[in-house]
Amino acid sequence: MTIRLNGEPYELPGPVTLSALLHSLDLDARRVAIERNLVVVKRQEYTTTTLHDSDEVEIVNFVGGG
Amino acid sequence: MADPLVIAGKTFRSRLIVGTGKYPSPAVMADAHVASATEMVTVAVRRVNLTDRSQPSLLDAIDRDRIFILPNTAGCYTAEDAIRTARLGREVGLSNWVKLEVIGDERTLFPDNVALLEATRVLVAEGFVVLPYTNDDPVACRRLEEAGAAAVMPLGAPIGSGLGIQNPNNIRIIKDQARVPVIVDAGVGTASDAAIAMELGADGVLMNTAIALAQDPVAMASAMKLAVEAGRLAFLAGRIPRREYASASSPAIGLIGALSPSERSGAGVGPRVTERASGGAAFAKASAPGAGGPGDKS
Numbered sequence: 001m002t003i004r005l006n007g008e009p010y011e012l013p014g015p016v017t018l019s020a021l022l023h024s025l026d027l028d029a030r031r032v033a034i035e036r037n038l039v040v041v042k043r044q045e046y047t048t049t050t051l052h053d054s055d056e057v058e059i060v061n062f063v064g065g066g
Numbered sequence: 067m068a069d070p071l072v073i074a075g076k077t078f079r080s081r082l083i084v085g086t087g088k089y090p091s092p093a094v095m096a097d098a099h100v101a102s103a104t105e106m107v108t109v110a111v112r113r114v115n116l117t118d119r120s121q122p123s124l125l126d127a128i129d130r131d132r133i134f135i136l137p138n139t140a141g142c143y144t145a146e147d148a149i150r151t152a153r154l155g156r157e158v159g160l161s162n163w164v165k166l167e168v169i170g171d172e173r174t175l176f177p178d179n180v181a182l183l184e185a186t187r188v189l190v191a192e193g194f195v196v197l198p199y200t201n202d203d204p205v206a207c208r209r210l211e212e213a214g215a216a217a218v219m220p221l222g223a224p225i226g227s228g229l230g231i232q233n234p235n236n237i238r239i240i241k242d243q244a245r246v247p248v249i250v251d252a253g254v255g256t257a258s259d260a261a262i263a264m265e266l267g268a269d270g271v272l273m274n275t276a277i278a279l280a281q282d283p284v285a286m287a288s289a290m291k292l293a294v295e296a297g298r299l300a301f302l303a304g305r306i307p308r309r310e311y312a313s314a315s316s317p318a319i320g321l322i323g324a325l326s327p328s329e330r331s332g333a334g335v336g337p338r339v340t341e342r343a344s345g346g347a348a349f350a351k352a353s354a355p356g357a358g359g360p361g362d363k364s
Contacts, residue, residue: 006113025116031123032114033157040153058113060154062124064095065110065140066085066225066252066274 001053010057018046018057025059032061069298071270073247074163074195074216076134078105081264082294083136083249084287085274086110092127094283099133101287102277106134108165110141111155130160136197138165143178145185152189163195165219165251165272175225179206183213190214199251202236204243217246219272222263223253226275230259234266241267257286257293264297265305 003010012021018041022029034041035058041049051057071078084104089095099107107128115121128135137155142148145168152164168185170178177200189196195216200206207218220240223229230253231237241248247269254260254273263271271294280286 006116008116025114026119027114030159031125033111033154033159035150035154038150040150040157043157043159058154059116060111060158061114062109062135062137062155062158063112064085064087064089064124065138066087066108066272 003051003053003055003057005057006059012051015050015052018049018051021051021057022046022059027059032059034059069302071247073197078134078270079103080105080291080294081270081298082260082290083108083251083270083272084277084290085272086124086128087274088278089283090278092122092124095278096127096129098277098283098287099129101284101291103291104133106136108136108138108272108274109155111137111139111151111158134163135160136163136165137161138199139167139185140165141169142167143169145181145188148181148185149188152185152194153192156194161195162193163197163216164189166196166198176221177201179203179209182206183209186210186213186215197249202233202240204236204239207240207244207248211244211246215246217249217269218244219249219251221252222250222259223255225252227253228255228259228276229253230255231262231266234262237263237266237268241269254290257289260290260293261297261300264294265300267301270294 001012001014003012018034029043029046037056071081080103082102082104083106084099084102085108086095087110089098109124139148139151142151148166148168152166155164156162166182166185166189168178168181169175179201182198182200186196186198190213196214197217197219198210198215199219199221200210202220207220210218218240220237222231232253237250249270249272250263250268251272254271254276256276260271273290277283277287277290
């Protein structure tokens, strides 16, 4: 299945949780925030939130800014 | 704590808010933050770089025991994008504060005050502490305050321009009417600009480029710390009124060569006043040996 991750098509082997996605991307859940289909997902829901085909996912973190 | 800055019930000893962008390196940024003595820094919310994971985390270069993180919505051109970005920034989990930017023009980066007001209302209703970056417009600032902004942050000049406070009178008016803190955000180029903002009565100054792109960012951070403190002290001290002409600082009485009170009343003798009044020639005559002028009186 294919999701859109940070604006780009991204292939997944099948339905996975956000926790699993972060793990596969080697991202620390405590340093990021995630939006799925325009809705922010609470960090405590990463383990229970399963991605579906065509989901739009944004994973953000803090960068330098003014 | 003497003269703290209080925003939404949170107390800051420093009135200088600093950015985290554009520094030569994370180490220089960290040193500049120390030199500035800032207790609040802004950060931007951006997509994680999924292809290059070599970049260190920004948060590792910020002393979070001492420095409060203020996520911004920089780069957002609609209320919707700014709201989404603010929600994501909150979910990172460091605070429910947001420096709210909704940009209306690419070249000037001036705010879109209509969208800004709309986003402020939405985010305040969601429990955010909203610090909107706005024009130096007293009416816009009043509307934002009415919408629940915890502070208003009028620009001094376009972001990154270093032009200094372009409309000092508006900043003064904004401060005069505001019941929330006024933070001058953007436009500062050097220390005197920050001092002027504070002398106008601003409660704080927010800057990034002026420090980060200075030739020596750490030294400039120190300069800005001092400038903000100096400007604040000058504001509290109460400056003198401006006047068109001079007002001598030294006493006008007791000048040598002037008439004593008894002389002025006619009891004295001598041509001193006449000679002084004639200026340089009289002085030359008086100075000549044996000329018999006032200098020879002894």
